[in-house]
Amino acid sequence: AVVSTQSTGGQDSVYALGDCARIENNPLAMLAQVANQQGKYLGSALNSGKDKPFKYKFLGSMAQLGTFDAVAELPGSAKMRGFSAFLAWRAAYWTYSVSITNKMLIPMYWFKSYWFGRDISKF
Numbered sequence: 001a002v003v004s005t006q007s008t009g010g011q012d013s014v015y016a017l018g019d020c021a022r023i024e025n026n027p028l029a030m031l032a033q034v035a036n037q038q039g040k041y042l043g044s045a046l047n048s049g050k051d052k053p054f055k056y057k058f059l060g061s062m063a064q065l066g067t068f069d070a071v072a073e074l075p076g077s078a079k080m081r082g083f084s085a086f087l088a089w090r091a092a093y094w095t096y097s098v099s100i101t102n103k104m105l106i107p108m109y110w111f112k113s114y115w116f117g118r119d120i121s122k123f
Contacts, residue, residue: 015042017038018034019035028056031061033058037054037056038054041054057075059075060072060073060074062088062089067114068083068086069082069083069086070082070085070088070089071085072085072089094107
């Protein structure tokens with residue numbers, strides 16, 4: 001089990017993040033956003049030397065269900081579905097891509113797959 005500062009109980013310099021970290025009395029979902037927040041927390045805690053407890057902030061959950069259809073659960077009990085959730089999912093996906101090359105290629109891939117279908121010839 002992991003204490004609220006991400007360290008493993010009796011070990012001072014051993015930490016657990018992501019799927020392998022189970023905080024006692026506060027189970028968190030096995031999501032990338034949990035591991036990302038834990039990594040940022042641990043980095044700032046190690047650099048500053050402060051041992052404040054980790055606090056998870058739910059950023060939302062989205063899923064594309066098909067062509068022009070998606071669902072989204074946003075912070076504060078807001079829920080979306082249909083085309084508006086699809087646009088929100090696409091905007092979030094495009095925003096989180098890091099390189100400028102990917103930001104230019106992603107809309108081209110979306111356009112290509114819309115007009116010509118998915119490429120299923122690659123294994």
